[in-house]
Amino acid sequence: MRITVQNIAKNFSNMKALDSVSIDVKSGELVALLGPSGSGKTTLLRIVAGLETPDAGTVLFGDEDASSWPVQKRQVGFVFQHYALFRHMTVGNNIAFGQDVRPRRARLAKSVIKDRVRDLLRLVQLDDMEARYPSQLSGGQRQRVALARALAIEPRVLLLDEPFGALDAKVRKDLRAWLRQIHDETGLTTLFVTHDQEEALELADRIVVMNKGMVEQVGTADDVFDSAATPFVQDFIGESNKLAVDILRGAVFLRGQKLSVSAGNLADGPAILYVRPHHLLISEPGALAMPATVTGIRRSGARYRIDAILSNGQQQVEIECRTTVQVSAGSQIHLIPEYGRVFAQNGLGS
Amino acid sequence: MTIGRPRIYMKSPSPLPGFGISLGYTLVYLSIIVLLPLAAVFSKTAAMGWHEFVAVGLSKRAIAAYKLTFGTAFVAAMTNAAFGLIVAWVLVRYEFWGKKFVDALIDLPFALPTAVAGIALTSIYAANGWIGRYLEPHGIKVAYTPIGISIALIFVGLPFVVRTVEPVLKDLGLDVEEAAASLGANRFATIRRVVLPAIFPALTTGVTLAFARAVGEYGSVIFIAGNMPFKSEIAPLLIIVQLEQYNYAGATAIATVMLAMSFFLLLVVNMLQSWARHRS
Numbered sequence: 001m002r003i004t005v006q007n008i009a010k011n012f013s014n015m016k017a018l019d020s021v022s023i024d025v026k027s028g029e030l031v032a033l034l035g036p037s038g039s040g041k042t043t044l045l046r047i048v049a050g051l052e053t054p055d056a057g058t059v060l061f062g063d064e065d066a067s068s069w070p071v072q073k074r075q076v077g078f079v080f081q082h083y084a085l086f087r088h089m090t091v092g093n094n095i096a097f098g099q100d101v102r103p104r105r106a107r108l109a110k111s112v113i114k115d116r117v118r119d120l121l122r123l124v125q126l127d128d129m130e131a132r133y134p135s136q137l138s139g140g141q142r143q144r145v146a147l148a149r150a151l152a153i154e155p156r157v158l159l160l161d162e163p164f165g166a167l168d169a170k171v172r173k174d175l176r177a178w179l180r181q182i183h184d185e186t187g188l189t190t191l192f193v194t195h196d197q198e199e200a201l202e203l204a205d206r207i208v209v210m211n212k213g214m215v216e217q218v219g220t221a222d223d224v225f226d227s228a229a230t231p232f233v234q235d236f237i238g239e240s241n242k243l244a245v246d247i248l249r250g251a252v253f254l255r256g257q258k259l260s261v262s263a264g265n266l267a268d269g270p271a272i273l274y275v276r277p278h279h280l281l282i283s284e285p286g287a288l289a290m291p292a293t294v295t296g297i298r299r300s301g302a303r304y305r306i307d308a309i310l311s312n313g314q315q316q317v318e319i320e321c322r323t324t325v326q327v328s329a330g331s332q333i334h335l336i337p338e339y340g341r342v343f344a345q346n347g348l349g350s
Numbered sequence: 351m352t353i354g355r356p357r358i359y360m361k362s363p364s365p366l367p368g369f370g371i372s373l374g375y376t377l378v379y380l381s382i383i384v385l386l387p388l389a390a391v392f393s394k395t396a397a398m399g400w401h402e403f404v405a406v407g408l409s410k411r412a413i414a415a416y417k418l419t420f421g422t423a424f425v426a427a428m429t430n431a432a433f434g435l436i437v438a439w440v441l442v443r444y445e446f447w448g449k450k451f452v453d454a455l456i457d458l459p460f461a462l463p464t465a466v467a468g469i470a471l472t473s474i475y476a477a478n479g480w481i482g483r484y485l486e487p488h489g490i491k492v493a494y495t496p497i498g499i500s501i502a503l504i505f506v507g508l509p510f511v512v513r514t515v516e517p518v519l520k521d522l523g524l525d526v527e528e529a530a531a532s533l534g535a536n537r538f539a540t541i542r543r544v545v546l547p548a549i550f551p552a553l554t555t556g557v558t559l560a561f562a563r564a565v566g567e568y569g570s571v572i573f574i575a576g577n578m579p580f581k582s583e584i585a586p587l588l589i590i591v592q593l594e595q596y597n598y599a600g601a602t603a604i605a606t607v608m609l610a611m612s613f614f615l616l617l618v619v620n621m622l623q624s625w626a627r628h629r630s
Contacts, residue, residue, distance in 0.1 A: 049532060050532075051528050051531075051532070070531075071528075071531045071532050072531055072532075072534050072535070072536060074532075075534070076532060077532075078528070078529065078532040080525045080528070080529060082523070082525060084523070084525035084526045084528070084529040085526075085529075086526065086529075086530075086544055086548075087548060088547045088548055097530070097533055097535070097543075098533035098534055100543075101530075101533065101534055101535040101536075101539045101543065102534060146529075149529075149533065150532075150533075152533075153533055153534060
């Protein structure tokens, strides 16, 4: 089902949580709401679910205005960060809950519910856990039960609030792949909140980057990573070296030295150049190469991370390169920014 | 909830030592503080003959007193179960002006000398008291009747329910209720199927404590009860009456019957609780 959010605004006492936010989630799409804490992403998700009422704006489910529907009527599968399982019920009863509380007329027969629970347990790979209690499961298993419970009501959309936030790194990674698989199998429109950019980049069809109650950018992982729309997105997603530069007739200058990146049609004046560590290449001396002095080298997985200080202007940079590079602390190197994004001080990008 | 069999590692050395000494301490302490006085009650009673025991401990007057004591205690405990739960709910779930004050009020029945509570309640509910004067014309007599006794017992029992339910309710978290709502449960179903089962063990503990306290309550009741034999005379008062007549054996006979009944009731409640735990 397609979800459309139009001009949603929400204030908490005197804090603006959401400021006229509009997004559009296509049917069957997997969309991430990504942003730092306090960006309003969870509030937006809760408004879609009906767990929070917006001050203004509308939420459409398909073509229907769902704004005034209570949460019970919206039929959304909501997965909470801390699972929110019913502790006094077995795994099986937790999953069956959504069916059990239906009015008698709409309820499925007991045997049908039982079969449904079995199927869902198989789907979440917890086949023999039906009679266990939540306290007897690990964190990852609990979250899978929570997902099965949400799927049991045959939801129109699946909403997940930091679903893997409370889990450790390894489990998180497994569950991520597995969620993608479940999404592909069920074809459910899915909206999930995360502050983990890696999770968003890897999992989502599209990412909504939020900051201070507003949408900064909506796009694919490639869009937000390589073509950030705003300095915030560039800064928030991935790592970037920030260099103070000047623009003159479309060219970028670092303390008078021309660089190999272009400023597009940005106006002349001071600007900021964002270069990712792996886009800084160590090269031969040349007119476009920035001389620098190495201050430290760290091993980071399969790569080296080199700290250096640019000779022009003494700015700190970090370089990521292959381990075949022969440098040591104190070496003189030359750097060419292979790719970078330039933002003028008013936030306009190249 | 994990329900494992209690394991006692008596012999294997533990990284957290102290089992031996703490168990020893517990047993000695319980013996001196609880078991010894109770044993004294029983031995004193045993000194009197069976006929004597029945004559005093199971006299018509005593049986009326037991009925009154346990009956009013039960009514008070059930009333506290309902209203104490609501008070705890409000204190946990809502922020309002003066909440700290209300919170402190809850503990007052713990701290107040019970006689003071009894005198205060009597003056309010007496025929010319603040509330009593409005009830009297409608034919409702509170002071010097079982209703008055129940009110005094509700007063002393309230904090037990509120204070035992509060932490569990706080721990329950809003997201569980939201989860129930998102799964289609209306408010009533959410309370009945999610909230109440989760706090049931704590609620029974609180109600049991309130009940136990009410059965043994003396100070606050004697002023408002009127103490008419067969009508508003509670069992603890009957014990005092026996003591005032220097009939120590008679007093312990009544005490023994009360003890036996209380112990039986607490045992039933405990079994009920563990049954509920296993079932859930």
